[in-house]
Amino acid sequence: MILTRRLGDLGKKIHSGRSRNDQVLVDLKLFTRHAIRETVENTKEIQLTHMEDCMKGLNAEQKLCIELFFLHEKSYQEVTETTNFTMNNVKSYIQNGKRNLKNCIESRVK
Numbered sequence: 001m002i003l004t005r006r007l008g009d010l011g012k013k014i015h016s017g018r019s020r021n022d023q024v025l026v027d028l029k030l031f032t033r034h035a036i037r038e039t040v041e042n043t044k045e046i047q048l049t050h051m052e053d054c055m056k057g058l059n060a061e062q063k064l065c066i067e068l069f070f071l072h073e074k075s076y077q078e079v080t081e082t083t084n085f086t087m088n089n090v091k092s093y094i095q096n097g098k099r100n101l102k103n104c105i106e107s108r109v110k
Helices: 002-007 020-056 060-071 076-083 087-109
Strands: none
Touching: 020 060, 020 087, 060 076, 060 087, 076 087
C-alpha cells in the first residue's frame, strides 16, 4: 500500500520473499507507524497553540518570568538580575504563572 503510493506500479512488483500475510502485516505496521507519527505531530501543534494563547492571558510579570526561566533557560538568579524583581517575587511569578497556564490549558482541552 505505502510502496504503491510512493513508487506507483513499480511498488506492486516488489516481492520481499515473504508470504502474502507477512506482507500485509508489514504494510499495516508501516501504515500504523505513519499514522501515529502524524497524530503526534498534530497533537504537538495543538498543544503549542494552546500554550501560546494561554501565555497571552498571564500578567506581564508572570509572562516575563516564565519566558526567561523556561524558554531562555535562565536560572532564578539570572531572572532576578534581568528583571530587578526580588528572588521571592520571581519564584512566585513562575509558580503562579505555571498554575495559571495549567488551568488555562486544561479548560481548553475539556
